[in-house]
Each structure stands twice: as structure tokens, then as C-alpha cells.
Amino acid sequence: DVKVTQSSRYLVKRTGEKVFLECVQDMDHENMFWYRQDPGLGLRLIYFSYDVKMKEKGDIPEGYSVSREKKERFSLILESASTNQTSMYLCASTLKVGTFSEQYFGPGTRLTVT
Amino acid sequence: GQNIDQPTEMTATEGAIVQINCTYQTSGFNGLFWYQQHAGEAPTFLSYNVLDGLEEKGRFSSFLSRSKGYSYLLLKELQMKDSASYLCAVLDSNYQLIWGAGTKLIIKP
Numbered sequence: 001d002v003k004v005t006q007s008s009r010y011l012v013k014r015t016g017e018k019v020f021l022e023c024v025q026d027m028d029h030e031n032m033f034w035y036r037q038d039p040g041l042g043l044r045l046i047y048f049s050y051d052v053k054m055k056e057k058g059d060i061p062e063g064y065s066v067s068r069e070k071k072e073r074f075s076l077i078l079e080s081a082s083t084n085q086t087s088m089y090l091c092a093s094t095l096k097v098g099t100f101s102e103q104y105f106g107p108g109t110r111l112t113v114t
Numbered sequence: 115g116q117n118i119d120q121p122t123e124m125t126a127t128e129g130a131i132v133q134i135n136c137t138y139q140t141s142g143f144n145g146l147f148w149y150q151q152h153a154g155e156a157p158t159f160l161s162y163n164v165l166d167g168l169e170e171k172g173r174f175s176s177f178l179s180r181s182k183g184y185s186y187l188l189l190k191e192l193q194m195k196d197s198a199s200y201l202c203a204v205l206d207s208n209y210q211l212i213w214g215a216g217t218k219l220i221i222k223p
Contacts, residue, residue, distance in 0.1 A: 004156075040122070040215055041215060042118075042201070042213040042214055042215040042216060043157075043201070043203075043211075043213040044213075045210070045211075090156060090157075102147065102159040102162065103157075103159070103211065104159075105156035105157050105158070106156060107155065107156050108154075108155070108156055
């Protein structure tokens with residue numbers, strides 16, 4: 001059974017803290033994605049990765065960085081958390097881009113920055 | 115710019131039929147997805163359309179008209195568990211998914 005897991009369901013951090021969100025998939029997928037989801041805005045792509053050690057900016061990369069050292073793991077890093085980064089963060093993976101390939105999502109991390 | 119429009123919220127009655135519309139303007143088109151998302155949970159895949167016409171899958175059907183930039187998701191014999199948000203997403207010419215804001219469907223007994 002396909003599975004994408006995220007390190008935390010809920011996280012509370014203080015302004016200025018460095019925050020790590022981890023995502024692991026067990027499907028041997030090449031592509032992994034980080035989104036944030038805010039009410040009324042839909043899913044917005046932060047970063048994605050097509051392969052180990054490769055990363056591409058999405059629509060809203062400012063204030064974030066990523067790391068993909070192993071195929072199954074994709075980490076999102078908030079270098080210095082700010083209150084406007086309070087959001088639901090969703091990780092997804094897909095076998096390959098370019099043809100029909102649904103994205104599988106993790107359960108999400110609801111991050112609150114105070 | 116790229117844009118996907120869906121109604122923000124819809125209400126329907128248990129046992130009835132509801133149609134959720136999605137219109138899109140994107141840079142190219144490589145398919146349209148519908149996802150279901152229950153409150154506090156991850157989105158899950160419902161359907162994919164790349165050619166014009168209707169795709170039926172049990173109680174759910176999805177329709178696409180590429181010339182009109184239009185799709186709808188049709189839910190029949192509504193059940194309380196269908197209360198969720200329904201997300202429309204288009205795969206653009208760069209094979210990036212462009213997401214709509216989602217339609218919150220409320221089912222009343």
C-alpha cells in the first residue's frame with residue numbers, strides 16, 4: 001500500500017526558530033513536492049525535486065529551503081520561522097512527471113508560528 | 115496568468131445529485147485531476163481526464179471540455195461521508211499541477 005508519512009501532525013514554533021519538516025515515501029517515487037495550503041488559496045507549490053540532490057523552486061520558495069539526500073526523504077526547512085508561515089504543509093510524491101501520474105499526499109503538518 | 119475557478123462552497127441533500135464545476139485558463143493542458151479532501155486530512159485522488167467526455171467511476175463521474183476550459187465532477191446518491199472539499203487541478207504545459215482553491219461540499223440529511 002502506498003504510503004507518504006510526515007514527521008509531525010501538529011507543530012508550534014516561535015518566531016525566528018529554525019524548523020524542519022520531514023517527509024518519507026515508501027513507493028520508490030522519483031518526484032517529491034512540498035505544498036502549503038491556506039484557506040481560500042488552494043495548494044501552493046513551495047519546492048519540488050525530481051531526483052536525489054536535485055531541487056526546483058515552486059511558486060512561493062521565499063523563506064524556505066529543501067534537502068533531498070536520499071530518494072525516499074524530502075525535507076522542508078524554514079530558516080527563520082515567521083508568523084506568516086503559519087499554515088498546513090503537505091508533502092506529496094509521484095512516480096514520474098510527464099504522463100498521468102497521480103500525486104500521493106502525506107497527512108500534513110499543521111504549523112503554528114507564534 | 116494561470117487561473118482555476120471553482121465555487122467556494124455548495125450544499126446538497128443526502129441521496130441527491132450534485133455537480134461541482136471547474137473552469138481553467140492555463141499555459142497548455144496535459145490533463146485535469148479531481149481530488150477529495152476531508153477536513154484535516156490529505157487530498158486523495160478521484161479522477162483524471164485528458165480527453166473530452168465523461169469518465170464514470172461508481173457514484174462519481176468527471177467531465178471535460180477542453181475547448182471550453184471546463185470540467186465538472188458529478189456525485190450521485192450523496193452520502194454524509196461525501197462531505198469534504200473537492201479540489202480541481204490542471205497539469206500545464208510544463209507538467210506542473212495548478213490547483214484550484216477547492217469547493218467545500220456540505221451534505222445535509
